[in-house]
Each structure stands twice: as structure tokens, then as C-alpha cells.
Amino acid sequence: MTDGAPRTLHIHEAILSRNTQLAEDNRATFRARGILAANMLSSPGSGKTALLERTLADLSGELTSAVIVGDLATDNDARRLAGHGAKVVQIATGDICHLDAKMVARALPDVDSPDLRLLFIENVGNLVCPAAYDLGEALRVVLLSVTEGEDKPAKYPTLFKSADIALITKIDLAEATGFDRAAAHEAISRIAPQARILELSSRSGQGMSEWYDLLRARIPSVGSAGAETPTGQGRQL
Ligand code: MG
Ligand code: ZN
Secondary structure: OOOOOOOOOOOOHHHHHHHHHHHHHHHHHHHHHOOEEEEEEOOOOOOHHHHHHHHHHHHOOOOEEEEEEEEOOOOHHHHHHOOOOOEEEEEEOOOOOOOOHHHHHHHHHHHOOOOEEEEEEEOOOOOOHHHHOOOOOOEEEEEEEOOOOOOHHHHOHHHHHOOOEEEEEOHHHHHHHOOOHHHHHHHHHHHOOOOEEEEOOOOOOOOHHHHHHHHHHHOOOOOOOOOOOOOOOOOOO
16 A cells, blocks of 8 residues: 555454453552553654664663554564663564554563552554554654655554654764754644654754653653543544
8 A cells, every 4th residue: 555545444343342451450450559550653664663762771870661563563672672780571472563552451460569660651653543542641642763764654644643742863963864854843733733842863962851851841740640631632533
């Protein structure tokens, strides 16, 4: 299928409604435990793993973090993420092109600890169906790298509509790739006016401190049930 071609997603409503129940269970657990769960979504190669490597390393002395990473096959990303001061578990999804709430609930004990504060869920690289699966996250983070087209948000509106944060990654390559920053900001804002937009580079470090501030600000206090406002206004599909 070519990018932008007309497409229709047919997803069983029963599966989605079951997933939503399990996601609510996850969300209640995270909230009660004071854990910020961030669902990280993008195309393959947008820099999710590189961003998480740097984030884990930079925050390791400050906050206990963990990662659940999903890919169709291999544990390459989990191996890259290991050794940065966080527990990491890989979910090999086989032929399933997204993570769901049940997979997250099953994987959590492998990376859990009493003082866990930041749980990153690196979703399968895919801009389509992961949008439909609530994992119980409090923060939905969508990455768009400067090596992709500025019109990705217009082509994949469902995912961008549900974003709390839109990260423009690999910003150190913007000039070399002729990236049109204004067009990208405009495209994101038009589809996802609620999303906070941040430009960053895991390589140069640009924007990373702002990213960490956004995370710190969203960590719930332990037992703050009901205090969090629902996020991802476009999530009801
Ligand atoms: Mg990855
Ligand atoms: Zn899928």
C-alpha cells in the first residue's frame, strides 16, 4: 500500500472494547503506584530507541525507569536499551503490528520495582493501528523525524490526533535534509492542536532537558487516583 492511499481499518469492536477495559486496569495500577507510563509511537526508524537510550542514561541517577519494547521480531532494541540503568523487557509480537493492554500487563512484572516512576512503552514502529490500542498510558508521545515528510501528520491523522506530545526528532539533521520546520509545526498543529510540540536530538542533546521537564511534570504522586485528567482527546475511536 502506498503512503496516503485511501484505506479503511476494520477492527473488531469486541477486541477493542476488551482492550479498553484492560487499559483502564493498567491506568489505575500506574496511577496508584505513582508511575508515569508513556506510550512511544512512530514509524520504524524515527529514533524511539535512540531517544530512550539517552533518556534512561540521563535520568538514571534521578528516577527509576523501565522499558517495555515491542517489535515484530528480534530483541535488538532491548539489547540496545540494556545497560542504561533501567530494567528492559522485549515483547516479540510475531505477526501482530501493535502492542495491546494485555501484553503490557503481562510484561510489567518483568521490569517492575517498588520505586518505579517512569515506564516507557516503545510501541511497534507503525503509524496506523497502534493508535487504536490504549495501553493505559498517561502520556502518548508521537515521534516524527526530520528525515520523514512534513506531511506525515496529515497522512496519519488518527495517531497524531491522540498525541499528548509530538517530538520532532533528529533535529540536528534538519538542515542537511532540507526539513521545513514551519511546515512540520503547522501540519502537527492543524491535526493535533492539543499536542505539545518539541524539537530534539538524541545525538546533540538539543531539546532533551525540555523533554525531561515534561516527563517530570507528569509523574503522578503516589495514590493520586482520579487526580489525573484524561489525556489524548482523539483516543475515542
Ligand atoms: Mg526501536
Ligand atoms: Zn496492528
